[in-house]
Amino acid sequence: MPNVRGAGTEKSRIIIYLVMLKISKKADYALMALQYMATVQYGEMNGLSTFRVVNTKEIAEEHHIPLELLAKVLQTLAKHDMIESQNGPKGGYILAREPRDISIAQVLAAIEGPLGIADCYHEKDDHASCDQMEHCNIRTPLLKVQESIVHLLSSMSIEDMMEEPPLIIVESRKKEGVQL
Template sequence: MLKISRITDYATVVMAYLAQNPVDIHNAKDITTHTHIALPTVSKILKLLAKAELLISHRGANGGYSLAIEPKKISIASIIKAIEGDVGLTECAHTDSHCQIEASCSIRGNWRVISQIVLNALEDISLLEMVSPMSTQSVSVDKLKQALSEMNTEQQGLQDE
């Protein structure tokens, strides 16, 4: 477990397909044919992606969807967020919801930090890298290192709350 939802998984497949022709407009039927994901499901996913402004929708006849920005600038994290909303490993990591054990729970803040770390890893992977066979070198260690140190600074403030 620790899974992303199936729909999110499919969303990355759809995005990957669109990224192959970043300029073209594809309608839902076309995408179904090429990805082998059921039409209603594809349709649902496309709506969510459009709402999150990762795709531009073209209504009416000859309509369809096209990428809103270049594949290089679309992170895996942004796709996950588009489908699943805000990401946090635990309930309290991303909302102010109060779980029952809250009072005695000493590790809230830490889960937030961990969620951030995971999220940063995901922010750091672009759709472009996802389409091309990913030799792990493309996940630049330097980029990750930088992202992490940036996060440290941010979190410093967070701890002070």
């Protein structure tokens, strides 16, 4: 982390309490749902697999999230072949693959769509659309950032979210803050 010593001494030492990456509710819900499905379908109790189909309602109630919205999220996930739907009574969803084979990056991409770090990135051929191209020297380093983030998110899977979290860490971090 860079040693920040600005002109102002006290004013420029900005401390912020958690910053930046904004994840949409939908993506958030998607990850919650997948994590829940994973623990149910790949966990075990007393040596017995706890596998069963889970439906939208169950997940929604368990996590206190709006049923219909979650439904839409799950639909999207199904369309992207991350989960498989099963219709009718006793129906619901099951994971389409093992938790370790579903990366967080994939989930976010499925929900949020292929968004570039800046708008002019995800258009394949439409270079002309970005009339700042010539002067935007920013792009390359930001690309580096994006690359790192994508790599990070790609290397983390639903499996990594299955362990019980030590909630205390969240709390202490909160108070601690992050120095930029």
